[in-house]
Amino acid sequence: MSPNIVKLGGLAGVLAGVLFLIVAVIDQVAPVGVVYDSSNEYLYSAISMVAFLAVVAAVVGVWALKSRTSQLRRLAMVAAWLTGLGYGFVALLNAINLIQGERTLNNVRLGGALVMLIGSVILGVVVLVTHLLPWWCGVLMIIAFPLGHFANALFPSAENILYVLLWGSIGLALLTRANTSAEQAVRHPARVG
DSSP, X not given: OXXXXXXXXXXXXXXXXXXXXXXXXXXXXXXXXXXXOSHHHHHHHHHHHHHHHHHHHHHHHXXXXXXXXXXXXXXXXXXXXXXXXXXXXXXXHHHHHHHHTBOOOHHHHHHHHHHHHHHHHHHHHHHHHHTOSOHHHHHHHHHHHHHHHHHTTTSTTHHHHHHHHHHHHHHHHHHHHHHHHHHHHHHSOOOOO
């Protein structure tokens, strides 16, 4: 495991959490419509796109942390790929929306969301089984996306708030693990010869 990759993943997770919070506030101040007719909607789409890309980097950090053990390594790799592809695909669709000035390809977005959901659930289970991160990170990985989707009907931006909790928690946990690994390396340097 490279502590630098885990640390970068942690920083990306914290960044994603902050960006999802900003997106939630923007959506509360002036809800985003289907057709973008204000700079607020373009800002929302741009920040959202960067947030989803930051999540991809955070997922790489989780995978890098998991790759140091052999337990469930392949399953973690598949789950990380699916999760990263799903979030990356949604980021790409946000970029397309930004260029076109309207929300389009919603049916295609559902395919990316399904890949994201499957990967997140599997990765969440891996986190829970291996104690890779605190248990609540695994639980949030499993429930944040589906719960957020339905909670949006009750409270606009609920999904973004759940993403703040999910990726902020994962980011902080990755930073803690990266710092712990770096401290252990200083205390127990590798023996030569």
